[in-house]
Amino acid sequence: MTGDDLSRPPAHGSTGSASSGAGPRAAIVGAGLSGSLLALFLARRGYRVEVYEHRDDPRLSKDEGDGRSINLGLSARGIRALRRAGLLGELWPHTVPMRGRMIHSPSGELTFQPYGTADHEILYSIRRGVLNALLIEHADALDGVTFFYGLRCVDLDADTGTLTLSDTISGETRRVEADLVVGADGAFSAVRRLMQRGRSADLHQEFLEWGYKELTIPPAPDGGPRTPIEALHLWPAHRALIVAHPNTDNSLTCTLFLPHEGEPSFASLGSGAEAERFFRSRFPDTLRLIPGLAEEFEANPVGRLVSVRTSAWHAGERVVLVGDACHAVYPFYGQGMNASFEDCLVLDECLARHPADRGAALREYQDLRRPHTDVLAELSKENFLELRDGLRSPARLLRARADLMLNRIFPRGWQPLYTMISHTSMPYGEALHRARRQNALLGAAAGVLSAGTALGAAAAVLHLRRRAAGPARRTG
Numbered sequence: 001m002t003g004d005d006l007s008r009p010p011a012h013g014s015t016g017s018a019s020s021g022a023g024p025r026a027a028i029v030g031a032g033l034s035g036s037l038l039a040l041f042l043a044r045r046g047y048r049v050e051v052y053e054h055r056d057d058p059r060l061s062k063d064e065g066d067g068r069s070i071n072l073g074l075s076a077r078g079i080r081a082l083r084r085a086g087l088l089g090e091l092w093p094h095t096v097p098m099r100g101r102m103i104h105s106p107s108g109e110l111t112f113q114p115y116g117t118a119d120h121e122i123l124y125s126i127r128r129g130v131l132n133a134l135l136i137e138h139a140d141a142l143d144g145v146t147f148f149y150g151l152r153c154v155d156l157d158a159d160t161g162t163l164t165l166s167d168t169i170s171g172e173t174r175r176v177e178a179d180l181v182v183g184a185d186g187a188f189s190a191v192r193r194l195m196q197r198g199r200s201a202d203l204h205q206e207f208l209e210w211g212y213k214e215l216t217i218p219p220a221p222d223g224g225p226r227t228p229i230e231a232l233h234l235w236p237a238h239r240a241l242i243v244a245h246p247n248t249d250n251s252l253t254c255t256l257f258l259p260h261e262g263e264p265s266f267a268s269l270g271s272g273a274e275a276e277r278f279f280r281s282r283f284p285d286t287l288r289l290i291p292g293l294a295e296e297f298e299a300n301p302v303g304r305l306v307s308v309r310t311s312a313w314h315a316g317e318r319v320v321l322v323g324d325a326c327h328a329v330y331p332f333y334g335q336g337m338n339a340s341f342e343d344c345l346v347l348d349e350c351l352a353r354h355p356a357d358r359g360a361a362l363r364e365y366q367d368l369r370r371p372h373t374d375v376l377a378e379l380s381k382e383n384f385l386e387l388r389d390g391l392r393s394p395a396r397l398l399r400a401r402a403d404l405m406l407n408r409i410f411p412r413g414w415q416p417l418y419t420m421i422s423h424t425s426m427p428y429g430e431a432l433h434r435a436r437r438q439n440a441l442l443g444a445a446a447g448v449l450s451a452g453t454a455l456g457a458a459a460a461v462l463h464l465r466r467r468a469a470g471p472a473r474r475t476g
């Protein structure tokens with residue numbers, strides 16, 4: 001370990017102006033979605049910010065990373081944070097609105113389910129790379145923000161806020177001291193592991209037995225879309241699910257979710273030809289939509305899905321976690337990034353409320369966020385089961401229709417859970433609590449209705465029996 005100070009230029013891939021001024025120094029590990037947005041918020045709060053990323057500058061590479069999803073669904077919480085950061089205007093042209101779910105049946109029939117009853121209740125599809133580049137661009141343009149690439153966090157002293165970074169090319173290490181170290185380094189966060197070393201902290205990590213693979217629906221030969229574009233497309237099936245997000249060039253990016261093992265699974269579909277046979281039997285209309293299915297299936301990696309919850313989001317006043325580093329969730333509620341952006345907003349608000357006591361700010365941030373992201377983890381898991389098993393079930397459809405109808409009649413008083421999670425910024429736990437109350441009411445109402453129906457039916461039976469018995473008595 002050389003222990004160099006990072007005031008000298010980084011080994012490679014750095015952009016931006018050197019940190020200057022007299023504000024506190026923040027070192028963010030990870031220039032992904034939450035790290036780059038938080039850099040922007042912290043700089044505006046007067047911090048000199050350095051962001052350390054072990055990959056190359058995403059603006060220079062077309063590589064989307066380690067098989068992570070290419071597009072993301074942006075919803076109300078993420079939009080709110082990006083609006084606060086002043087980025088929305090520039091973002092919109094890169095998004096495609098998704099007004100609801102388009103469900104594909106095995107016979108090729110399409111059923112559209114709107115996301116909500118109000119016009120604004122829609123999601124927006126955006127490419128991860130475009131969003132990440134835009135966030136970095138804006139943060140990088142601020143005075144006092146510097147991005148360093150090709151540097152991996154390998155050690156941390158949480159008491160002094162000292163990071164050790166290793167150059168991914170030369171292997172050289174250097175140390176950086178900061179007033180605030182932020183772990184924005186994703187689900188397998190090194191900062192989390194190093195911060196919790198020797199401290200009492202619960203860590204719950206769960207891998208889903210399903211993985212995912214990206215496939216592409218290209219635009220039609222005339223440049224138009226091959227399937228209605230302004231929707232999130234879903235192909236539910238037994239032990240398989242495809243989700244497709246639209247892109248601005250009329251293509252759609254599909255994510256195929258399958259179990260890792262068993263029949264069918266990524267293990268059992270050994271070749272592109274087998275995948276094609278499988279798609280023909282389960283999702284016949286996709287053969288027309290995904291012309292490069294066999295080649296892409298063979299070429300693209302299988303991604304893993306992990307859910308992480310942890311009890312310690314900060315260490316004293318020096319280290320804090322944001323985004324997937326403190327709450328990775330399965331992607332089935334489309335909330336991972338949205339919740340991560342919400343973290344950045346809430347952390348910024350807490351720092352504003354406690355300008356002279358960072359320890360109190362970090363404590364409040366953890367107290368405000370953790371109970372709710374724990375709920376999100378549960379909801380994301382439940383939504384996986386619903387998407388997997390019940391999307392086309394008549395009971396689910398009936399329930400969804402009842403929810404939307406009640407929402408139309410009582411727009412303020414009745415909101416489906418999905419609406420509260422995706423189209424509002426109501427804390428996740430509160431949304432769940434309210435949905436449970438509504439469910440109880442609906443259950444009670446159904447009970448009364450069915451009791452009423454049963455009474456009515458009993459009366460009708462009695463009446464019919466009397467009528468049937470009447471003439472018999474008369475003739476008898």
Ligand SMILES: Cc1cc2nc3c(=O)[nH]c(=O)nc-3n(C[C@H](O)[C@H](O)[C@H](O)COP(=O)(O)OP(=O)(O)OC[C@H]3O[C@@H](n4cnc5c(N)ncnc54)[C@H](O)[C@@H]3O)c2cc1C
Nearest residue numbers: 030032033034054073153185186323324334335336337338
């Ligand atoms: C298939 C799939 C679909 C998804 N769809 C959605 C969706 O529709 N909507 C939604 O809201 N969310 C979605 N998500 C979740 C979303 O991708 C994540 O929640 C989001 O990327 C979290 O951002 P982050 O910045 O915390 O972490 P990341 O995006 O993982 O960024 C972490 C960064 O840290 C860097 N890094 C890691 N370790 C180190 C180290 N030791 N040193 C230096 N740098 C390091 C990484 O290179 C990376 O750039 C989806 C996820 C998946 C897997």
